[in-house]
Amino acid sequence: MSMNVLLHCCCAPCSVSCVKNLRAENINFSLFWYNPNIHPFTEYRARRDCLAEFAANEKLELETADEYGLRSFISAVYPRKNERCLTCYRLRLEKTASFAAEKGFSAFSTSLLTSPYQDHEALRSIGGQMSAKYQIEFLYRDFRPLFRDGQSAAREKNLYMQKYCGCVFSEEERYLKNQKPPDGSHPVPHNFLERLQLLTGGTGLEKISQKRVLVFGAGGVGSWAAEALVRSGIGKIGIIDNDSICASNINRQIEATSFTVGQPKASALKKRLLEINPLCEITAWDALFCRENAHLFGIESADYVIDAIDSLNHKLDLIETVCKAGVTLFSSMGMALKMNPSLIKTAPIWKTSVCPLARLVRQGLKKRGFTGTFTAVYSGEEPIRGNLHQDCAPPPMQDAPQDRKAANGSIVTVTASAGFLLASLVLRDAIGDGLREKGNEQIF
Ligand code: SF4
Structure with a gap:
């Protein structure tokens, strides 16, 4: 039986290199939108709609769990604010794994594996945990070598390019670069061991x-x-x-x-x-x-x-x-x-x-x-x-x-x-x- 993968997409630009890679491997896959970590709503909508347009242009199936999760996301990550990205990965990969298992996909993966700004090893480990929990294969690939090419291709395709990772905290960090958050929270910088x-x-x-x-x-x-x-x-x-x-x-x-x-x-x-x-x-x-x-x-x-x-x-x-x-x-x-x-x-x-x-x-x-x-x-x-x-x-x-x-x-x-x-x-x-x-x- 050939593999049928549900590819979680954090955004269209990051999905470009993953799509290219999976196609090169002749793997069947559908895209999946679930990103309650993106705020505010206008930003969420821009990224979601851009992915829908990208999927249509590329003639790819797109599944969605469309939830603008400002409140639920904040209450999930804030109690352990120093580990917020790990919680964020867990939320998104858990939803992807459970959705894939329920809909009969044979494996799941994520476009987060393409970004050099994310904690790649943590993603790999959490993917493995969700695979065991939902009894479905986690298709691990190191998509990072294709990241730069993917971003250039996304610009050429005129895709919406975001300015920050997604959550309100990352937006604050993007624009208040050298200032500490007023609540003293201190996230671990992505990939500091890269x-x-x-x-x-x-x-x-x-x-x-x-x-x-x-x-x-x-x-x-x-x-x-x-x-x-x-x-x-x-x-x-x-x-x-x-x-x-x-x-x-x-x-x-x-x-x-x-x-x-x-x-x-x-x-x-x-x-x-x-x-x-x-x-x-x-x-x-x-x-x-x-x-x-x-x-x-x-x-x-x-x-x-x-x-x-x-x-x-x-x-x-x-x-x-x-x-x-x-x-x-x-x-x-x-x-x-x-x-x-x-x-x-x-x-x-x-x-x-x-x-x-x-x-x-x-x-x-x-x-x-x-x-x-x-x-x-x-x-x-x-x-x-x-x-x-x-x-x-x-x-x-x-x-x-x-x-x-x-x-x-x-x-x-x-x-x-x-x-x-x-x-x-x-x-x-x-x-x-x-x-x-x-x-x-x-x-x-
Ligand atoms: S910085 Fe990005 S990965 Fe980390 S919590 Fe915010 S949206 Fe999620």
């Missing part, structure tokens, strides 16, 4: 989104590691730091600005990261890590721990706790007194060299009888001491194992590079690029 997905594929992104990472230390190294992880779609992240932001942090810590001085570092970083991805589950502990409160952070259930602590005893406690729990640890050594980010490397802790903090860590662990191993990120650059002003020169390293009162000089190009390298270790391990298996010690 460029990353081109590198990792959908499966890679999915794997990253399932990971939970704890970052101990939200300073010059840890803050950038956390930033990179959230910008890469990590699912859950915990940030632990008991310090508050001071002016001298502004040169190298991402949460430190002239507006945040005085705020607790972990909470300030959480606030920033939520603006990047409101769907990331972020926990901030404005607390110190030490042996006594190690139980607070759920270390055993983490997939990865990033150690960006610079106090030696707490660092040693963390290393022991994480390794005992069998959780993968990536640990930063000293990044102060360095200028050259290209000398930052990775190695098992026992093979580190040059870095004075790494030496103290190796000695401290030996003293404690620790026999495990983990990956360290360290710099092969000799500490720069010559240019330090007498007032801020650090004490000699043998007297400075922990909690130094004197400040060390540091620069963001080095600390951030170490943070990015730590995040990169997590991300590459999460997507399983096989580097660990190849025994590449320069990388792990």
Whole structure:
């Protein structure tokens, strides 16, 4: 029996490329109009009538569930306004799947799969859920490569081209670009991971989104590691730091600005990261890590721990706790007194060299009888001491194992590079690029 598909159409211009694609595959299909997400009514009518005209010109069957759903749509999406697009997809795909099953179609699909502005992976996943629920095939196609051509063809056909996605919220965002909505709602921007997905594929992104990472230390190294992880779609992240932001942090810590001085570092970083991805589950502990409160952070259930602590005893406690729990640890050594980010490397802790903090860590662990191993990120650059002003020169390293009162000089190009390298270790391990298996010690 040949396939008979019900193609949900969000609008005529987006349907052009889908129609071309399905015809090229010799698939039978009818168009379907159900878009209660389009407001106001004049806009709804313009898009609906344009699709009807397009269907007639192309001699295609058009089914409709004609409902201008301002009130029902708002009450469905508003309680979870940060996830409004997911609710919107669900509403439209559920209606399409149930309608297709009821009318005897053998599959359903949607023109939303053509738009690079929509969350393609979410659409694919929701399509799959509706397929299982209504026992009808979801015809998944990545129509996006044809999007630009489709839009040009739509212009040539003189189809009505809309200026915004559909709902009143998207209209507001279109015209008030850099202003926050007055109710504080904050939708996740469409496709904010699109460029990353081109590198990792959908499966890679999915794997990253399932990971939970704890970052101990939200300073010059840890803050950038956390930033990179959230910008890469990590699912859950915990940030632990008991310090508050001071002016001298502004040169190298991402949460430190002239507006945040005085705020607790972990909470300030959480606030920033939520603006990047409101769907990331972020926990901030404005607390110190030490042996006594190690139980607070759920270390055993983490997939990865990033150690960006610079106090030696707490660092040693963390290393022991994480390794005992069998959780993968990536640990930063000293990044102060360095200028050259290209000398930052990775190695098992026992093979580190040059870095004075790494030496103290190796000695401290030996003293404690620790026999495990983990990956360290360290710099092969000799500490720069010559240019330090007498007032801020650090004490000699043998007297400075922990909690130094004197400040060390540091620069963001080095600390951030170490943070990015730590995040990169997590991300590459999460997507399983096989580097660990190849025994590449320069990388792990
Ligand atoms: S922006 Fe578009 S996809 Fe998101 S809720 Fe509004 S109409 Fe639906």
